[in-house]
Amino acid sequence: MQIQPLSDRVLLKGVEPENVTKGGILLPQTGNKERPNLYEVVAVGPGKRDKDGNSVTIDLKPGDRVLSGQYSGDEVEVDGTKYRIVAFDYVLAKVS
Amino acid sequence: MQIQPLSDRVLLKGVEPENVTKGGILLPQTGNKERPNLYEVVAVGPGKRDKDGNSVTIDLKPGDRVLSGQYSGDEVEVDGTKYRIVAFDYVLAKVS
Amino acid sequence: MQIQPLSDRVLLKGVEPENVTKGGILLPQTGNKERPNLYEVVAVGPGKRDKDGNSVTIDLKPGDRVLSGQYSGDEVEVDGTKYRIVAFDYVLAKVS
Amino acid sequence: MQIQPLSDRVLLKGVEPENVTKGGILLPQTGNKERPNLYEVVAVGPGKRDKDGNSVTIDLKPGDRVLSGQYSGDEVEVDGTKYRIVAFDYVLAKVS
Amino acid sequence: MQIQPLSDRVLLKGVEPENVTKGGILLPQTGNKERPNLYEVVAVGPGKRDKDGNSVTIDLKPGDRVLSGQYSGDEVEVDGTKYRIVAFDYVLAKVS
Amino acid sequence: MQIQPLSDRVLLKGVEPENVTKGGILLPQTGNKERPNLYEVVAVGPGKRDKDGNSVTIDLKPGDRVLSGQYSGDEVEVDGTKYRIVAFDYVLAKVS
Amino acid sequence: MQIQPLSDRVLLKGVEPENVTKGGILLPQTGNKERPNLYEVVAVGPGKRDKDGNSVTIDLKPGDRVLSGQYSGDEVEVDGTKYRIVAFDYVLAKVS
Numbered sequence: 001m002q003i004q005p006l007s008d009r010v011l012l013k014g015v016e017p018e019n020v021t022k023g024g025i026l027l028p029q030t031g032n033k034e035r036p037n038l039y040e041v042v043a044v045g046p047g048k049r050d051k052d053g054n055s056v057t058i059d060l061k062p063g064d065r066v067l068s069g070q071y072s073g074d075e076v077e078v079d080g081t082k083y084r085i086v087a088f089d090y091v092l093a094k095v096s
Numbered sequence: 097m098q099i100q101p102l103s104d105r106v107l108l109k110g111v112e113p114e115n116v117t118k119g120g121i122l123l124p125q126t127g128n129k130e131r132p133n134l135y136e137v138v139a140v141g142p143g144k145r146d147k148d149g150n151s152v153t154i155d156l157k158p159g160d161r162v163l164s165g166q167y168s169g170d171e172v173e174v175d176g177t178k179y180r181i182v183a184f185d186y187v188l189a190k191v192s
Numbered sequence: 193m194q195i196q197p198l199s200d201r202v203l204l205k206g207v208e209p210e211n212v213t214k215g216g217i218l219l220p221q222t223g224n225k226e227r228p229n230l231y232e233v234v235a236v237g238p239g240k241r242d243k244d245g246n247s248v249t250i251d252l253k254p255g256d257r258v259l260s261g262q263y264s265g266d267e268v269e270v271d272g273t274k275y276r277i278v279a280f281d282y283v284l285a286k287v288s
Numbered sequence: 289m290q291i292q293p294l295s296d297r298v299l300l301k302g303v304e305p306e307n308v309t310k311g312g313i314l315l316p317q318t319g320n321k322e323r324p325n326l327y328e329v330v331a332v333g334p335g336k337r338d339k340d341g342n343s344v345t346i347d348l349k350p351g352d353r354v355l356s357g358q359y360s361g362d363e364v365e366v367d368g369t370k371y372r373i374v375a376f377d378y379v380l381a382k383v384s
Numbered sequence: 385m386q387i388q389p390l391s392d393r394v395l396l397k398g399v400e401p402e403n404v405t406k407g408g409i410l411l412p413q414t415g416n417k418e419r420p421n422l423y424e425v426v427a428v429g430p431g432k433r434d435k436d437g438n439s440v441t442i443d444l445k446p447g448d449r450v451l452s453g454q455y456s457g458d459e460v461e462v463d464g465t466k467y468r469i470v471a472f473d474y475v476l477a478k479v480s
Numbered sequence: 481m482q483i484q485p486l487s488d489r490v491l492l493k494g495v496e497p498e499n500v501t502k503g504g505i506l507l508p509q510t511g512n513k514e515r516p517n518l519y520e521v522v523a524v525g526p527g528k529r530d531k532d533g534n535s536v537t538i539d540l541k542p543g544d545r546v547l548s549g550q551y552s553g554d555e556v557e558v559d560g561t562k563y564r565i566v567a568f569d570y571v572l573a574k575v576s
Numbered sequence: 577m578q579i580q581p582l583s584d585r586v587l588l589k590g591v592e593p594e595n596v597t598k599g600g601i602l603l604p605q606t607g608n609k610e611r612p613n614l615y616e617v618v619a620v621g622p623g624k625r626d627k628d629g630n631s632v633t634i635d636l637k638p639g640d641r642v643l644s645g646q647y648s649g650d651e652v653e654v655d656g657t658k659y660r661i662v663a664f665d666y667v668l669a670k671v672s
Contacts, residue, residue: 003163004190006155011189036650036661045189047627051143051150054627059582067579067652067661074132074188076163085132085163085188092650092661093587093621094580099259100286102251107285141285147239147246170228170284172259181228181259181284195355196382198347203381237381243335243342266324266380268355277324277355277380291451292478294443299477333477339431339438362420362476364451373420373451373476387547388574390539395573429573435527435534458516458572460547469516469547469572483643484670486635491669525669531623531630554612554668556643565612565643565668 001078005045005085010060012039012068012084012091036067036092042083058088065095097174101141101181106156108135108164108180108187132163132188138179154184161191193270197237197277202252204231204260204276204283228259228284234275250280257287289366293333293373298348300327300356300372300379324355324380330371346376353383385462389429389469394444396423396452396468396475420451420476426467442472449479481558485525485565490540492519492548492564492571516547516572522563538568545575577654581621581661586636588615588644588660588667612643612668618659634664641671 005011015038041064047055060066073086101107111134137160143151156162169182197203207230233256239247252258265278293299303326329352335343348354361374389395399422425448431439444450457470485491495518521544527535540546553566581587591614617640623631636642649662 002192004192006162006187006189007185009188036652046155049153049155050627051146051152053153056627057625057629059622059625066582067650069650074163074165076132089583091582092585093582096578096580098288100288102258102283102285103281105284142251145249145251147242147248149249170259170261172228194384196384198354198379198381199377201380238347241345241347243338243344245345266355266357268324290480292480294450294475294477295473297476334443337441337443339434339440341441362451362453364420386576388576390546390571390573391569393572430539433537433539435530435536437537458547458549460516482672484672486642486667486669487665489668526635529633529635531626531632533633554643554645556612 003043003076003078003083003085005043007045008048008056008058008088009045009073009085010041010058010088010091011043012066012073012086013042014038014082014084015040015065033070035070037070038095039066039068039084040064041066045088047088060088060091060094067092067095099139099172099174099179099181101139103141104144104152104154104184105141105169105181106137106154106184106187107139108162108169108182109138110134110178110180111136111161129166131166133166134191135162135164135180136160137162141184143184156184156187156190163188163191195235195268195270195275195277197235199237200240200248200250200280201237201265201277202233202250202280202283203235204258204265204278205234206230206274206276207232207257225262227262229262230287231258231260231276232256233258237280239280252280252283252286259284259287291331291364291366291371291373293331295333296336296344296346296376297333297361297373298329298346298376298379299331300354300361300374301330302326302370302372303328303353321358323358325358326383327354327356327372328352329354333376335376348376348379348382355380355383387427387460387462387467387469389427391429392432392440392442392472393429393457393469394425394442394472394475395427396450396457396470397426398422398466398468399424399449417454419454421454422479423450423452423468424448425450429472431472444472444475444478451476451479483523483556483558483563483565485523487525488528488536488538488568489525489553489565490521490538490568490571491523492546492553492566493522494518494562494564495520495545513550515550517550518575519546519548519564520544521546525568527568540568540571540574547572547575579619579652579654579659579661581619583621584624584632584634584664585621585649585661586617586634586664586667587619588642588649588662589618590614590658590660591616591641609646611646613646614671615642615644615660616640617642621664623664636664636667636670643668643671 049055068091072090073084145151164187168186169180241247260283264282265276337343356379360378361372433439452475456474457468529535548571552570553564625631644667648666649660
């Protein structure tokens with residue numbers, strides 16, 4: 001089962017602590033819920049479409065790691081894994 | 097009796113649990129009402145029109161399965177079946 | 193006396209239960225007031241005008257049956273019959 | 289003394305009950321204050337202007353009878369007669 | 385000392401009762417504070433500017449009498465005289 | 481140390497009472513805090529930029545005296561002197 | 577680990593008191609939390625993109641010192657250092 005975001009949305013999956021490399025960002029998952037968290041991009045929507053069929057480019061691709069608010073967008077759960085579907089405008093930064 | 101959504105709206109019908117294939121998304125119908133639910137697209141509006149008669153394309157067709165908020169749009173009931181009429185902008189993702 | 197809606201508004205009249213054909217939508221008039229109700233289109237405005245005098249087309253005509261919120265727009269009463277004047281954007285779907 | 293509305297506003301005067309023809313709309317003046325009332329158009333503004341000096345046409349002229357909310361716009365009183373100055377977008381329908 | 389309004393603002397001065405001609409509008413200054421009052425235009429801003437330096441025309445000139453809300457814009461006091469600086473969009477009508 | 485406002489902002493400094501010429505505006509600094517106050521323009525931002533690099537002209541220059549709300553924008557303090565950084569749209573009028 | 581802001585956002589780091597030169601702005605960090613604070617720009621986003629791939633220029637570069645509200649945007653913490661990710665529109669001024 002595949003989830004393909006519509007319009008300008010992206011599908012994000014939380015990054016497990018053991019997958020964060022040394023010197024990495026402090027994940028505030030257990031602490032401050034108001035800070036953005038680290039996510040991995042799973043799928044990217046086509047962008048908002050105008051009537052000519054053109055779309056605004058979304059500067060992200062699957063595999064990118066991003067910072068996004070812990071309450072931005074909507075949460076869905078597939079086979080026990082939690083995802084967030086978030087509008088691109090609410091994704092704050094790319095992390096590399 | 098047929099319901100044809102106007103403007104950028106789509107008509108959605110809840111997917112019965114027995115119709116969800118194995119490995120499918122967990123339907124939070126009985127549980128968390130704040131999570132989006134799985135719906136089947138029944139009909140698609142023509143898109144928002146401008147004065148030249150052109151419309152913004154809606155990237156959905158009847159039969160598509162989508163994720164949409166359980167309280168997005170309006171609920172109507174025809175012959176005992178519940179539907180939601182939802183603006184395309186509030187449909188989160190296509191599921192395949 | 194005739195009521196001609198201005199701009200992008202339409203004039204709607206509630207459909208009497210005895211006029212709803214078999215297999216028709218359940219009219220929630222006595223029940224859930226939050227659900228949209230079935231109305232008949234009586235008159236259609238010219239659409240929003242721009243300064244060149246052009247208007248955005250309204251995809252409805254007198255005689256169409258539509259679903260619209262029971263509290264959308266404004267209620268007027270002429271000779272004992274109640275009407276609603278509703279902006280086209282708030283009419284949800286055409287029913288046929 | 290003459291009042292000339294600016295921009296997209298119109299000047300409205302309440303219609304006296306004795307001036308309403310038979311079969312006319314029920315004036316809710318003494319009853320439901322939330323329903324729109326019947327007014328006569330006294331003067332019409334030039335429409336919103338853009339920087340080329342063009343204006344969006346207002347589909348009304350002095351003498352037209354209209355339905356407009358009893359609390360829309362602002363009330364002024366000249367020599368004991370009450371008027372309302374209302375933006376065209378808030379005038380609901382023309383009555384003929 | 386001269387006050388030159390910026391952008392789409394106008395400078396208004398309240399009209400003294402003794403300066404209102406017979407048959408004039410009833411000034412609600414002592415009564416209903418929610419009604420618009422009669423003002424004289426003292427100065428007119430250049431209009432909102434776009435990046436080409438063009439401006440939307442303001443249909444008023446010094447000396448015009450206008451109706452404007454008693455609480456619209458901001459009040460300033462110079463040498464004991466009170467003025468209001470009000471955006472043109474909030475000036476309701478010209479009075480002649 | 482120099483403060484250069486970004487986008488459509490201007491940097492304002494309060495005018496000392498002893499610097500206000502005779503016949504000047506009454507400074508409501510000690511009195512009514514809701515009235516706009518007299519400020520001197522210290523620096524002007526480049527204006528809001530579009531993607532071609534063009535900007536909307538700001539009709540002010542350093543040295544101009546302006547009226548601006550006492551709580552508009554943000555206050556900063558450098559070496560004991562207080563400044564306000566205010567978007568041009570909130571500056572009401574030029575005073576000369 | 578590098579944080580690259582998306583869209584029109586910038587990454588800011590608080591300036592340590594010992595790094596502020598003489599005659600510098602008073603940092604209200606311990607005092608008035610409502611005043612903007614001094615930050616150093618660490619990274620700048622590409623600007624908001626349109627569908628042709630063009631972006632609105634952001635008038636900042638890494639190393640610039642800026643004034644920005646202490647609660648604007650979102651706070652992230654990497655290896656014990658706090659950063660703020662702030663939309664360019666909320667950065668008030670450049671300091672030099």
